[in-house]
Amino acid sequence: MTTAQETIETAEFTREWEEWHAASQRSLTDPHGFLAVTSLHWLDAEPARFPDAPGSWWTAPDGVWVELAEDEELALDGEPVRGRHHFGVLPERASVYATAGGAVIEVAKRGGHDILRPRHPDNPLLRDFTRTPAYAPDPNWALTGRYLPFAEPRPVTVGAVTEGLQHVYDSPGEIEFTLPGDGGTHRLTAFNGHLPGSLLVLFTDATSGVTTYAANRSLTVPAPDAEGRVTVDFNRATNLPCAYTDLATCPLPPAGNRLPSAVEAGERIPLERGGRP
Structure with a gap:
């Protein structure tokens, strides 16, 4: 009883x-949490552009790089980033978050590989979550x-x-x-x-x-x-x-x-x- x-x-x-x-x-x-992730890109030595992130991205022995067009801009810690930017070598399981308008662009290293993971608040997975x-x-x-x-x-x-x-x-x-x-x-x-x-x-x-x-x-x-x-x-x-x-x-x-x-x-x-x- x-x-x-x-x-x-x-x-x-x-x-x-x-x-x-x-x-x-x-x-x-969270507007920029995992449900907001729209894609997962594995970076390599060949510069590549992606539809959900500004810039052309690649990785090299000295770390991650991005080349932004004249009409493109990122922000890191509130400071504008234009042209070519070097993120450097990221430690394993580290992430750097840049903003692009209302989106957040995650630059990270997972399993020894550099990745790009854009996060958009209007992603349907986040929008429809209950x-x-x-x-x-x-x-x-x-x-x-x-x-x-x-x-x-x-x-x-x-x-x-x-x-x-x-x-x-x-x-x-x-x-x-x-x-x-x-x-x-x-x-x-x-x-x-x-x-x-x-x-x-x-x-x-x-x-x-x-x-x-x-x-x-x-x-x-x-x-x-x-x-x-x-x-x-x-x-x-x-x-x-x-x-x-x-x-x-x-x-x-x-x-x-x-x-x-x-x-x-x-x-x-x-x-x-x-x-x-």
Whole structure:
């Protein structure tokens, strides 16, 4: 029998999840976010023009270049760019954002390749976006796990949704937990999260390709406490940009990060990919 205190705690848990999910959806609708990406161009030594970005673009041993026509202009950090401009050699996973009118032109390096990714606020994928379906929040999927750090970070090579592309990330350790679905103990390779001390795991499970996006889902894990305990809340498992658009270069989960049970929590297949409300 559910007590009044348990009912209150569940209501609070649901409220916090709803606030988190609403914030996640707002970030998706950023005018220059991933839903605004109109194309993905792989630069090479031959200068090329593209219909959704000004200038002629190429890459060389000394980095990325653009040649703008007399009637074309970009802006970097609010300063106008005309004629020929040298972006230099970009570090792996770095991005530089130039503006062109109402558009943003992302210049980036992914998997050792220089790319150009224009972002236009009127892109139909962004314009028509409504929401991402998700499982109803369930406290039973908020697990207590244990962080197992490595003595030294280990480089981990993973594939990507783009064929032939690979990413290399340093892993500081693993996260161990017990799944309610099978009662078994599992470990996932973790990467460093965006916030200091936080961790990030990429994973698939038995729902992948059925009710959740086939390639991957992402879960941010707050920093471990003094005893190494972590909260692994699968209710907050999110889709990466590749779940919505083929113009992303998202990493795939490391080998071993496939859970055998169905994790019926978190975000589901986007409506744009045929997901159900």
